[in-house]
Amino acid sequence: MDARAIIAKLRRGQVPDTQELAWFSQGLADGGVSDAQAGAFAMAICLNTLGNDGRVALTLGMRDSGRILDWDLDGPVLDKHSTGGIGDCVSLLLAPAVAACGGYVPMISGRGLGHTGGTLDKLEAIPGLTTTPDEQRFREIVAQTGCAIVGASADIAPADKRLYAVRDVTATVESLDLITASILSKKLAAGLDALVLDVKTGSGAFMKSKAEAAALAQALVQTANAAGCKTTAILTDMSQPLVPSVGNALEVAEIMRVLTGQAMGPIAEVTCALGGVLLADAGLAPDAKAGADAIDAALRDGRAADRFGRMIAAMGGPVQFVDNWSRFLPEATVISEVRAGSDGFVHSMDGEALGLSVVALGGGRQVESDSVDPAVGLSDVVPLGTAVQRGQTIARVHAAREDAARLAVDTVSKAISVSPEKPDVAALIQDRIS
Incomplete structure (x- = not known):
């Protein structure tokens, strides 16, 4: 088989067969497919969908590119x-x-x-x-x-x-x-x-x-x-x-x-x-x-x-962790309050901004090589629909440094919106698909 022929098929809106997608997946795993070919393959799929059968074939091909675990246990896995x-x-x-x-x-x-x-x-x-x-x-x-x-x-x-x-x-x-x-x-x-x-x-x-x-x-x-x-x-x-x-x-x-x-x-x-x-x-x-x-x-x-x-x-953790968990978990050295700017209800949250504020504190990675500070983050985030007063704490920032805490407080303040109107809070469980 030839990677170029498979990519050309995809470019024309045709779906490669099961054997072709399995072959391409193995080439991704063992280096038989170049980075340029892998990029062209991905872009062609983005522009022209594989459909249900092609999606299954690609999934199985990628699964089968390595080891598949099997289990001998007395219950379901x-x-x-x-x-x-x-x-x-x-x-x-x-x-x-x-x-x-x-x-x-x-x-x-x-x-x-x-x-x-x-x-x-x-x-x-x-x-x-x-x-x-x-x-x-x-x-x-x-x-x-x-x-x-x-x-x-x-x-x-x-x-x-x-x-x-x-x-x-x-x-x-x-x-x-x-x-x-x-x-x-x-x-x-x-x-x-x-x-x-x-x-x-x-x-x-x-x-x-x-x-x-x-x-x-x-x-x-x-x-x-x-x-x-x-x-x-x-x-x-x-x-x-x-x-x-x-x-x-x-x-x-x-x-x-x-x-x-x-x-x-x-x-x-x-x-x-x-x-x-x-x-x-x-x-x-x-x-x-x-x-x-x-x-x-x-x-x-x-x-x-x-x-x-x-x-x-x-897995190597403390034997008595469940009994004494608060003693083992690391704590941040700086804790700052995020306060409501007005009376009203917690109306909406920019969840992505909240998550990125934790990344900026060092609780996540901006590049793969970054180390993670496990102690930093946000706590006591007030739920949507809660009535608050101006100056009331609506979240706490846990940081390693004062300057990082100040930046996070500003970000979180903007990410949590307080409004005079009480919001309609979405149902937690929205649908089931089987």
């Missing part, structure tokens, strides 16, 4: 993926809760991307914890504790790693086909029995409109099910953070408040909705409602906390 948001630490609750309900969750996660935080960065706020165990240790942790949240190894969907880097510099990130193949090639390589997708919409999401989010959800669900993995998507609102904090250690603290019975709130509602669907799809619950009730019970009665603590210890 399950996972969840989020399209990204702010204050979105659902994975840290869902993995141990599903494990407490009889599933096994070998969750391959990522780091922060743009304004959104990364699950691995959040976990690494816990001292001593490593998210890069070797495969044998990864398998042991999953078998012993029911869940492990780790980074992808170099041999999982290597075609995606190569194509993703090319897309980032060729203005081809936004393609529905390429997003779908990128997400699912890694998830399907984990050898899953069922998958649930949290597709977010709103100011803090990548997909700002519900129509965009629904289109992505449809593409992901159709492709994953056609590839043989039982998959359902839930559309959730991301017009404000899911927890009152944005930042790595601060979000872990919010998770621990849920696991130790001090809070529930929107994060628990989303976790139960996603986990309920996943348990039902895997046959561990008769339906999604019963599954959601099982997840809720695991969060409330301490079983999810026990699984989380065992996972943290197995």
